[in-house]
Amino acid sequence: MKKLWAILGICALTLCACGQKADDVKETKAETAQTTETMAAETETAGAETSGDKGTLILATTTSTKDSGLLDVILPVFEEATGYQVDVVSVGSGEAMKMGENGEADVLLVHSPAAEKAFVEGGHADEDGRKDVMYNDFVLVGPKDDPAGIQAEAPADAVKAFQMLSETESTFISRSDESGTHKKELTIWEKCGIEPSGEWYVEAGTGMGAVLEMANETLAYTLSDRATWLNLGLDGDLMIVCEKDESGILYNQYGVICVNPDKNDVINHEGAKAFQNWITSEETQSLIGEYGTEEYGAPLFTPNAQ
Numbered sequence: 001m002k003k004l005w006a007i008l009g010i011c012a013l014t015l016c017a018c019g020q021k022a023d024d025v026k027e028t029k030a031e032t033a034q035t036t037e038t039m040a041a042e043t044e045t046a047g048a049e050t051s052g053d054k055g056t057l058i059l060a061t062t063t064s065t066k067d068s069g070l071l072d073v074i075l076p077v078f079e080e081a082t083g084y085q086v087d088v089v090s091v092g093s094g095e096a097m098k099m100g101e102n103g104e105a106d107v108l109l110v111h112s113p114a115a116e117k118a119f120v121e122g123g124h125a126d127e128d129g130r131k132d133v134m135y136n137d138f139v140l141v142g143p144k145d146d147p148a149g150i151q152a153e154a155p156a157d158a159v160k161a162f163q164m165l166s167e168t169e170s171t172f173i174s175r176s177d178e179s180g181t182h183k184k185e186l187t188i189w190e191k192c193g194i195e196p197s198g199e200w201y202v203e204a205g206t207g208m209g210a211v212l213e214m215a216n217e218t219l220a221y222t223l224s225d226r227a228t229w230l231n232l233g234l235d236g237d238l239m240i241v242c243e244k245d246e247s248g249i250l251y252n253q254y255g256v257i258c259v260n261p262d263k264n265d266v267i268n269h270e271g272a273k274a275f276q277n278w279i280t281s282e283e284t285q286s287l288i289g290e291y292g293t294e295e296y297g298a299p300l301f302t303p304n305a306q
Contacts, residue, residue, distance in 0.1 A: 053083060054082060054083035054084040054085075054271065055084065055085070055268060055271065056084070056085045056086075056087055056268070056271075057084045057085065057086050057087065057106050057107065057268050057271035057272065057274075057275060058086075058087050058089060058104070058105045058106045058107075058268070059086050059087065059088050059089065059105070059106070059107055059108075059109060059275065060089045060091065060095075060096035060097075060099045060100060060104075060105035060107075060108050060109075060110075061088060061089070061090060061091075061096060061108065061109040061110065062090070062091070062092060062093050062096065062109070062110055062111055062179060062180060062181075062208075063090050063091065063092065063179070063207030063208045063209060063210075063228075064111065064179075064180070064181060064207075064208045064224075064225045064227065064228050065090075065109055065111075065254070066088065066090040066209075067207065067208050067209035067228040067231065067232065068225070068227035068228050068230075068231050068300055068301075069227075069231045069291075070227065070288070070291055070300065070301065071088060073287070073291055074279075074284065074287055074288065074291075075088070077284075077287065078275065078278055078279075078284075081278070082271075082274050082278065084271045084274060084275070086275075089105065090207065091177075091179075091207075092175070092177040092178050092179025092180070092181075092182065092207070093110040093111055093112035093115060093116075093178070093179050093180040093183070094112065094115065094177070094178030094179060094182075094183070095177070095178060095179075096108050096109075096110050097110060097112075097115060097116070097119050097124075100119065100124055100125075100257065100259045101119070101122070101124050102263075103259065103263030103264040103266075103267060105259055106258070106259055106267055106268040106269070106271055106272040106275075107256065107257065107258050107259065107271075107272035107275050107276060108256065108257045108259065109133065109254065109255075109256050109279070110180060110254065110255060110257070111180035111181075111225075111252055111253060111254045111255070112179070112180035112183050113253055113255065114183070115180075115183065116130050116255050116257065117130070119257065120257065123260060124259065124260055124263075125257045125258060125259065125260055126258040126259070126260050126261060126269065126272075126273070128258065128273075128276070129257070130255045130256070130257045131255060131256050131257075131276060131280055131305060131306070132253065132254075132255055132280075132304050132305055132306060133254045133255060133256050133279055133280060133288075133303070133304075133305055134254050134285075134288050134301040134302060134303045134304060134305075135251065135252055135253045135254060135301065135302055135304055136225060136226050136227050136252050136300060136301050136302065137225075137226050137243070137244070137250045137251060137252050138158075138181065138184055138223055138224065138225055138226070138250040138251075138252050139223075139224055139225075139226050139229055139240045139242070139243045139250070140158065140161055140162075140221065140222075140223055140240070140241050140242035140243070141212070141215065141221065141222060141223075141224055141229060141234075141238045141239065141240050141241065142170070142215075142220070142221035142222075142238060142239070142241045143219040143220070143221075143237065143238060143239075144237060144238065144239050146239075146241055147168065147170050148161075148164045148165055148168045148170040148221065148241075149164065149168070150164055150165070150221075150241040150242055151239075151241040151242070154242055155241070155242055155243070156242065156243065156244050156245055156246065157242065157245060158188050158242055158245045158247075158249050158250055159188060159191045159192055159247075159249070161241065161242040162188050162189060162191075162192050162194065163192050163194065165200075165221060166192070166194050166196060169198060169199075169200040170200060170220075170221055171200050171202065171218060171219075171220035171221065172196070172200060172201055172202065172220060172221045172222065173202045173204050173211050173214050173215050173218070173220050173221070173222045174196075174201065174202065174203050174204060174211075174222070174223075175204060175205070175206065175207070175208065175211050175222075175223075176203035176204055176205045177204075177205050177206060177207070179207075179208075180252070181208060181223060181224070181225060184223065184250075184252070185223045187249070188223075188249060191249070202214075202220070208224060208225065208228045209228060209232060211224075212224055212228065212229065212232055212234055212238075213232075213234070215234075215238060216234045216236075216237055216238055219237060219238075221241070225252055226243075226252075226300065227292070227300035227301060230292065230296055230300060231300070253304075254301070256275070256276050256279055256280065257276075258272040258273055258275075258276050259272060279305075280305035280306075281305075285303035285305055286303070288301050288303045289301070289302065289303045
């Protein structure tokens with residue numbers, strides 16, 4: 001009997017020890033799991049801080065650069081390479097430069113050379129002023145039945161094409177938003193000696209993509225940059241009726257400008273300069289030169305930074 005009790009006592013002690021060991025193992029595993037989760041969370045937080053530690057950059061640019069699809073391709077590359085996050089404000093070139101004048105943007109990507117020159121001369125840019133980035137051209141598009149007869153009579157003569165629009169009073173939709181495209185349109189009307197008015201001349205006051213959609217819906221004429229025209233693919237009911245004017249009047253140059261950091265203490269001049277240097281770099285110029293080649297057989301923009 002004593003022997004039996006001894007055996008039972010040993011078993012009880014062993015079970016207690018095993019239970020304690022199991023509890024210790026559970027506790028150790030729980031502590032390890034908690035430590036692993038904490039380390040993972042810290043690593044994730046550190047990674048987030050590393051990728052976003054450069055802050056946000058406000059890019060004021062034209063609706064044509066946005067509607068062309070180019071920014072969707074190149075900006076993620078910039079953000080990945082530099083750590084800056086880019087907030088894009090897509091407006092006309094005139095409005096973009098007003099934002100720069102008011103210190104509401106850090107860097108501009110616009111296409112209105114004369115206005116850009118005035119912007120720099122007015123002291124609104126930093127010490128490096130304006131730099132060329134790329135160019136393409138403008139095209140006059142209209143309905144496929146071409147009621148003004150432009151494609152037959154003036155397929156490469158923008159001034160004559162606009163004269164024919166006025167003479168036939170064919171519906172023309174103007175951006176009327178002080179954008180680079182609008183300023184180019186006004187330049188052509190001035191060359192014609194015409195101040196357009198009347199029901200046939202529709203002043204939309206909106207961006208390039210929206211104006212092209214309006215022209216498509218109403219079967220009207222409008223002036224567009226080639227990149228936005230190709231990217232939107234509205235050639236079902238519309239077509240190019242005038243392009244490649246040898247006078248150069250349809251030439252469309254883009255420039256990049258860093259806003260003068262003296263305007264206020266929230267201008268992200270370091271980020272603006274990083275963007276200006278990046279978009280004019282050899283690597284990014286190659287990226288711009290490749291955009292559109294696969295889909296259209298030719299680039300939508302020709303890089304020309306010096």
